[in-house]
Amino acid sequence: MVVLYSKSEIEKIKEASLVVKEVFKQLKSYIKPGISTKDVDKLVEDVIYSMSAIPSSKGYYGFPGSCCTSVNNVVVHGIPDDNTILKDGDIISVDVVANKNGFHSDACRTFPVGNISAEAECLIKVTKEAFFKGIEFAKVGNRISDISHAIQTHVEAAGFGVVREYQGHGVGRNMHEEPSIPNYGRPNRGFRLKSGAVLAIEPMVTYGNYSIKVLADKWTAVTVDNSIAAHYENTVVVTNDKPLILTIEDEA
Template identity: 40%
Template sequence: MMISIKSGREIELMRQTCALASRTLEYIEPFVKPGVSTEELNKLCHDYILENNAYPSPLNYHGFPKSVCTSLNEVICHGIPSKKDVLKDGDILNIDVTTYLNKFHGDTNKTFLVGNVSDEVRKLVDVTYQCMREGINQVRPGGHIGDIGAVIQEIAHGYGYSVVEDYCGHGIGREFHEEPQVVHIGKKGTGPEMKPGMTFTIEPMINLGTKYSKVLKDGWTVLTKDGKWSAQFEHTILVTESGHEILTLRQEENATF
């Protein structure tokens, strides 16, 4: 398994594309409200990314037809934006943005609350964010990829939630998806050793019900098998000499990490 170790110059280029990805999520947030279609959100993100001299990585990736993924309520991931999917009060929507700038990819996502979300679902979203945050806190030189999944699994199961196992985080850089795979379950001390210069995503998908999923006939949209709702958050992480750097950190999160 070849895991890319980024040079100082490559890391600087990663910072630039990741900063654009995070700014795209910040830009789109005011538009995430009842009455707006996911197709409208896709176009806004698409135009914003192009205006910043970049390209939306998902567009035409293995045939994916849109510029971002929009995963609504029971959709776990890879939801395709559509005019038919119009946001309603109480929904949750994950928007997954990946930008391609200066030949490097930056990947991040956020689950947005649409209007007045139930306490049950709001708690799921909060715990999912906590899972990602504590997973990120495991990233340090000499640690192991399994450390990340172990803490995510412990937190999610502690609240009675399930962790999606069919989809995972991944290395990222010149390629959209590189080694290593970053699964969101596991045992501490297992998996590849983390080394300075590695860049990868941590993106736990946490479900109210079963961990099992199904894919629609479109070949992309992944739903929970039991129809219960799912939440997800994602950041691109750099392993540094002393710990880690969150390359896609948003301004709203400066006090969180």
């Protein structure tokens, strides 16, 4: 069942979104060569707690981090650790979910580490663009797969792969709610969008083949062909007008 949130409840989700936005604001200047993914996790955790919120991912089905840190060929669910040191030319996707007063907000950004290749820059750019192509269809009366189809079309036109195994989702009182939002598929299928639906829309894009595998830790998902991957996500409210993006940077 898809939850439709009231105006007062959406205000609560906005409060959680302010926490996520502050995390990304600080990460933008913090991420650099020489720090570990555990350092990234600590900054995320410190910012979330400093704003009277809770990192939703910590302990979720046993996940140990306050965020997911996915470097280079890791698509999603990278576990922060002391041994993964960021190097010049790396890219890192940081997926953050904050719970404030019982409401969650979810977003992800892929950051460059130092000077990255033109190919990596293009991948990050296309992944972000795909999100915005998708939310053009996040309007009352459209269906979920209209978003999916727009994302896939943009990504594949650029020659990149769209991950199949992981999808966007509803978000609000729980970190993961209905509906599921694939990043690929034919249009005009699935839940018909209504005002008050809150969606975490999140293109996950690979430079090469879209096939992935999950490592022995049962979390870390990597590309089979070892190509790099990018991830861009925001928490979005469907309204009777344009979609409202709660986690977008103020300068964007």
